[in-house]
Amino acid sequence: MYNCALCSIHACNKKELDKAPQNCPSLDDKMDRIKEIYKDEENAKIAKASALVVSDGYGEKTRLEETIDFARRCQYDNIGIAFCIGLSNKAKILSKILSYNGFTVNSIICKNGAISKDFINIHSNVPMCNPIGQANFLNVAKTDLNIILGLCVGHDSLFIKYSKAPITVFAVKDRVLAHNPLGAIYQSDSYYKDRLFPKSE
Known part of the structure; x- marks a missing residue:
């Protein structure tokens, strides 16, 4: 252990x-x-x-500057972005920044395929996320490096499982804490203590 x-x-x-x-x-x-x-x-x-x-x-350097620096040092030219639909505007800006800095950019949204959640036995009007599709399409595009931008817990796991290219994480999904999950850790001994360390009944 x-x-x-x-x-x-x-x-x-x-x-x-x-x-x-x-x-x-x-x-x-x-x-x-x-x-x-x-x-x-x-x-x-x-x-x-x-x-x-x-x-x-x-x-x-910011995380974004470090990502650009890392890609250049590795001579990665074709960058993939696997992003959540909730961060579409951020994905657009990230794509423009990477393109401006000389990279070829391929981006795939989480809702690609418009697959009904009925496919996974969940009844909803909202299509399911398709991280395996995101990985597959970026594999087809032969990306050198893939960037995760705000994929949900679990969806990111499937994307990582099926991506052929190395992956780096730019942002993770946390709808409550403005995509800053460390906020819960910072508050774990105060405001979030009872939520993170629930007392047994």
Whole structure:
């Protein structure tokens, strides 16, 4: 059982593995095999580019600027956007920004196919979201990198499962907190405490 979220030592970040707890993944004998995977050409390219994006723009570049920087460093030219219909205006702006910065952009809306929710045994006048379709069409477009923009919980899981291109997340869906799910964490010891830690009856 791994409990990195509950660790207060973080020996991995300090390179002090002699102080690491027994269940620290850094001490696992699989680590050498994991490191070998980074030697794959595509993996090495992504790992290096992302590390340079962090070090060169730390605390200065926005997530959008970092995404553009990352794509350029990886020489990704064809960018896919899988977006929620609720963020259509944001998708339009994101598409324009990426195009202006020299990328080819393919974007697919969540409601592609206009599939009735009856297909998944839910009675509704609203068509179901089709993240598998989003992934499929971006695969056909041979995108180099796909960006998730506001897909719902679960829909994002299916998109990630079926996308052939690497994926980065630009925004996640949280209708209550203006798409900032960390807001619930920030309020977990005050306003949201009873909701997140409900008392058993």
